[in-house]
Amino acid sequence: MQFEKAYSFVIRKLELELPKNLAFHNAEHTKDVVQAVQHLSKNETFADGEAILLYTAAAFHDSGFLEAYDNHEEQSCELARKFLPNYEFTQPQIEQICSLIMATKLPQTPKDKLAALLCDADLFYLGTDRYFMIAERLYKELRETGLINNREEWKAKQIGFLESHQYFTEQAKTECNEGKVKNLNLLKAGSKKKQKPKSKKRREIRDYISIILGAIIAGFGLKGFLVPNLFFDGGITGVALLVHEIYHFDLALTTILLNLPLIGLGYFVVSHRFAYKTLFSVLLLGACLLLIKYPVITSDKLLISIFGGFFIGLGAGLVLRSGSALDGSEVLALYASRRTSFTIAEFILAINVIIFTFAAFRFGIETSLYSILTYFTASRTIDYVIEGIEAHTGVTIVSGHSETIKHRILNEMGRAITIYKGERGFLPNNFELGKDCDIIFIVVSRLELRKLKTLVFETDSNAFVFANTIREAAGGILSRRQDH
Template sequence: MSTTPTFRSIVTDTLYTVAGILVCGFALKSFLVPNAFFDGGVTGISLLIHELYHFNIAYVIILANIPFIIMGAFQVNKTFAVRTSLAIIGLALCLLYIPYPEKITSDKLLVSIFGGVFMGTGIGLAIRGGCALDGIEVLALYTGKRISFTISEIILGINIIIFLIAAIKLGLPTSFYSILTYYTASRMINFVIEGLEEYTGVTIISGQNQRIKEMLVMQLGRGITIYKGERGFLKDSFDVSHPVDIVFTVVTRLELRRLKDLVHEIDPKAFIFTSIIKEAAGGVLKRRARH
């Protein structure tokens, strides 16, 4: 089967990437750099080097990301590495030549929050375009295959080192505000990538499973998967069990409240649990963006 991207997907990816580059440039030039604030990851390392040694931030970002681009070629694929290279060069050019407002505000709280919002939005848009403006996750993926720590733990450890250096060299207040910037940016990245329609897997165990199946398919228009199981095994009657259909479906988090209400109307004792689904495609899902 051919995996050649369509013209529409190429245009969409390019628009996402360009928008991400422009927004990241705005966050850096108008909020973080003029106020000596930091982010996490490779961007944080670049900002720290710029602040300590006064090298031009545009060149530092390119040089700091080169090792991670090389890792990305092996850990992800060469297309990803090429796209990431072009995106980072584009970001550097934006920092050099686009006349962003030099310093929108000096209020530390506003800088930390809105600098993080714009930085996270830009990085998230670039990820939706199929590239990365910060290579720290590539490093974590590479390292995670060689040591026992999880990717999240590796990223956390690297960022702790960045913020400790910032605290020692530039003072605790700057480090604390920069941690807030990083947290805001990470939340925005998740929001931009997943959006309001982040999918949730819902598992339902009920003696009224037939009515629940009909409700999910006919009323909500959802696809369902059925697992065969047994219910019972209570403390006072451990040897007593009954076959049951375990119903699994996928909804957006905006639909979750309604689904729970409808299930409990059918069976107030129904057992329901949910799990976050990071990627979902195919099947009977409502149409959403490819990314």
């Protein structure tokens, strides 16, 4: 049995082929589990070859995420059966490895010492001081896949999981039980400071209201602006519009039929919950296009591009906030990105380039250009709906008057700041004039950015200020909506 070669193979495969949105179930987690199982088993006595089988099961236990998110343990077994013969594992040995992998499926069901060691290694982090760092990765992953709606729901589930979880080996109990209780108490203490989470039923109602509104609004953008004036959008919606205009197929039916295969793909690539909600969203959009008599608002091309894109983006954004989608092109891009070196954004761009190029040849360059403007407007509107107008910006300030600026930010803006120790004043031909200074870093909303810059330059007109958009910020005293 060539464990080292098999281990290197699966780690390399995970690093190259796993989707980037798997912040927890990735190569790093696999390395941690292999290391943990080796640590837990260092004082154990094994029959000949058993330790290698255990370590190999740890290496392959989450490889199934390469194929599917749901039921990944079964997929891990299939990959083990496919690749381990290349590393001199016999069929009985591979089946024993698969049995160990299946024992890690929640709720864990170890039936022997080897399975107990692997199960404890898989969740070893629960009782360590790395728990909150690692758990944050899992939270991010579940948010990305639509399995968690907000942090309050996440904390409630984590508390329940930690309370019900048990370690199986004496070594893990000795090393981790005390730490797990400590982490559980910290988690509970943090939850008491937060608003009581909404019930699951209430969240679902809110999500479906958002989907209904989004579908109606998107339908208005399509039938009230784009369709009557021969304009197009990007993604699968754009393909449906092209098919509708060229072959005169019903737009509602075309939209549904084109999205159905991608929804099925989303069931395996993203999650079953995402697929079900997206199916509902697409069917509802089709119903809106078919049944609602939307008025034609204008024939002005610029207004169509701007407001048609705005209403489509507003509707799509509301649906995306509910954990589903109106367009399956991103699912297709995600699937393709797992099997090639291209990113999701590059695939979406390629799809849209094809759509708008075809529109230019068939309906004229002017129509294509206005359609690109429509798509751009829709994309920007989606960003605002999802991120909100208070999307955060990180600002770095270098000034000789840092003490005054710090005082004004804290007292006039009520914002926390972070200080880096640095040096300023290194200029061409004046290298020796560098001076120690406090470099200020602060995270503000877009609405606060101008106020901050005014405050800084009132204090020091020569201050150096630069800003970066932050995709996600949490913790500290940042204000944020609790619902999302």
